[in-house]
Amino acid sequence: MGTPEGIDVITVVISEAPYGQERAYTALRFALTALVEGEEVKIFLIEDGVFLGKKGQNPDEVPNYLELLEQCIEQGAEVKACGPCSKARGLSEEDFIEGVELATMHDLVNWVKESDNVIFF
Known part of the structure:
Protein backbone atom coordinates (compact mmCIF):
# COMPACT_ATOMS: atom_id res chain seq x y z
CA MET A 1 0.00 0.00 0.00
CA GLY A 2 1.92 3.11 1.18
CA THR A 3 1.87 6.62 -0.15
CA PRO A 4 3.27 7.48 -3.58
CA GLU A 5 6.46 8.72 -1.91
CA GLY A 6 7.04 5.28 -0.40
CA ILE A 7 6.13 6.36 3.11
CA ASP A 8 4.30 3.73 5.12
CA VAL A 9 1.09 4.56 6.94
CA ILE A 10 1.14 3.13 10.46
CA THR A 11 -1.90 3.13 12.72
CA VAL A 12 -1.11 2.79 16.42
CA VAL A 13 -4.08 1.78 18.57
CA ILE A 14 -3.61 2.46 22.28
CA SER A 15 -6.04 0.95 24.79
CA GLU A 16 -3.95 1.21 27.96
CA GLU A 37 12.00 8.01 10.58
CA GLY A 38 9.61 9.69 8.13
CA GLU A 39 6.58 7.42 8.38
CA GLU A 40 2.99 8.65 8.48
CA VAL A 41 1.49 7.83 11.87
CA LYS A 42 -2.11 7.79 13.02
CA ILE A 43 -2.84 7.24 16.71
CA PHE A 44 -6.24 5.98 17.83
CA LEU A 45 -6.96 6.16 21.57
CA ILE A 46 -9.52 3.61 22.70
CA GLU A 47 -10.87 2.28 26.01
CA ASP A 48 -8.71 3.62 28.88
CA GLY A 49 -6.20 4.88 26.33
CA LEU A 69 1.67 12.67 22.63
CA GLU A 70 2.12 16.41 22.00
CA GLN A 71 5.49 15.69 20.37
CA CYS A 72 3.81 13.13 18.12
CA ILE A 73 1.21 15.71 17.10
CA GLU A 74 3.94 18.30 16.46
CA GLN A 75 5.73 15.75 14.24
CA GLY A 76 2.56 15.31 12.17
CA ALA A 77 0.66 12.43 13.78
CA GLU A 78 -3.09 12.49 13.41
CA VAL A 79 -4.72 11.58 16.74
CA LYS A 80 -8.28 10.50 17.38
CA ALA A 81 -9.95 9.36 20.59
CA CYS A 82 -12.92 7.03 20.69
CA GLY A 83 -15.94 9.23 21.41
CA PRO A 84 -18.09 6.59 23.14
CA CYS A 85 -15.09 5.44 25.22
CA SER A 86 -14.43 9.04 26.25
CA LYS A 87 -18.05 9.69 27.14
CA ALA A 88 -18.19 6.49 29.22
CA ARG A 89 -15.20 7.80 31.19
CA GLY A 90 -16.66 11.26 31.76
CA LEU A 91 -14.52 13.01 29.15
CA SER A 92 -15.79 15.50 26.59
CA GLU A 93 -14.11 17.21 23.67
CA GLU A 94 -13.07 20.11 25.93
CA ASP A 95 -11.06 17.73 28.13
CA PHE A 96 -8.59 16.89 25.35
CA ILE A 97 -5.49 18.73 24.21
CA GLU A 98 -5.42 20.46 20.86
CA GLY A 99 -4.82 17.96 18.11
CA VAL A 100 -6.96 15.16 19.56
CA GLU A 101 -10.27 14.69 17.76
CA LEU A 102 -13.19 12.60 18.99
CA ALA A 103 -14.01 9.77 16.61
CA THR A 104 -16.00 6.59 16.10
CA MET A 105 -15.30 2.98 15.19
CA HIS A 106 -15.99 3.94 11.57
CA ASP A 107 -12.93 6.19 11.73
CA SER A 115 -2.81 1.60 6.71
CA ASP A 116 0.17 -0.48 5.69
CA ASN A 117 0.64 -1.58 9.30
CA VAL A 118 -1.52 -1.56 12.41
CA ILE A 119 -0.09 -2.11 15.87
CA PHE A 120 -2.17 -2.48 19.02
CA PHE A 121 -0.95 -1.58 22.50
Missing part, protein backbone atom coordinates in the same frame (compact mmCIF):
# COMPACT_ATOMS: atom_id res chain seq x y z
CA ALA A 17 -4.32 4.07 30.42
CA PRO A 18 -1.26 6.20 31.07
CA TYR A 19 0.91 5.59 34.12
CA GLY A 20 -0.54 2.18 35.11
CA GLN A 21 1.71 0.03 32.99
CA GLU A 22 4.26 0.93 30.36
CA ARG A 23 2.34 -0.13 27.24
CA ALA A 24 1.03 3.36 26.52
CA TYR A 25 4.52 4.80 27.04
CA THR A 26 6.00 2.21 24.68
CA ALA A 27 3.28 2.93 22.12
CA LEU A 28 4.03 6.66 22.15
CA ARG A 29 7.78 6.06 21.91
CA PHE A 30 7.15 3.74 18.96
CA ALA A 31 4.92 6.31 17.25
CA LEU A 32 7.42 9.13 17.78
CA THR A 33 10.27 7.00 16.44
CA ALA A 34 8.25 6.11 13.33
CA LEU A 35 7.51 9.80 12.77
CA VAL A 36 11.18 10.73 13.14
CA VAL A 50 -8.39 7.96 25.86
CA PHE A 51 -6.88 9.34 29.07
CA LEU A 52 -3.58 9.85 27.20
CA GLY A 53 -5.07 12.90 25.49
CA LYS A 54 -6.51 14.51 28.61
CA LYS A 55 -5.33 18.04 29.39
CA GLY A 56 -3.46 18.90 32.56
CA GLN A 57 -1.37 15.80 33.16
CA ASN A 58 1.64 16.57 35.32
CA PRO A 59 2.90 13.35 36.89
CA ASP A 60 5.71 13.30 39.42
CA GLU A 61 8.76 11.09 38.98
CA VAL A 62 7.57 9.35 35.79
CA PRO A 63 7.75 10.36 32.14
CA ASN A 64 4.96 12.70 31.07
CA TYR A 65 2.98 10.74 28.49
CA LEU A 66 1.04 13.83 27.46
CA GLU A 67 4.27 15.54 26.42
CA LEU A 68 5.12 12.53 24.24
CA LEU A 108 -10.81 3.37 13.12
CA VAL A 109 -12.03 0.95 10.46
CA ASN A 110 -11.14 3.46 7.74
CA TRP A 111 -7.67 4.01 9.21
CA VAL A 112 -7.05 0.27 9.39
CA LYS A 113 -8.11 -0.13 5.75
CA GLU A 114 -5.82 2.74 4.68
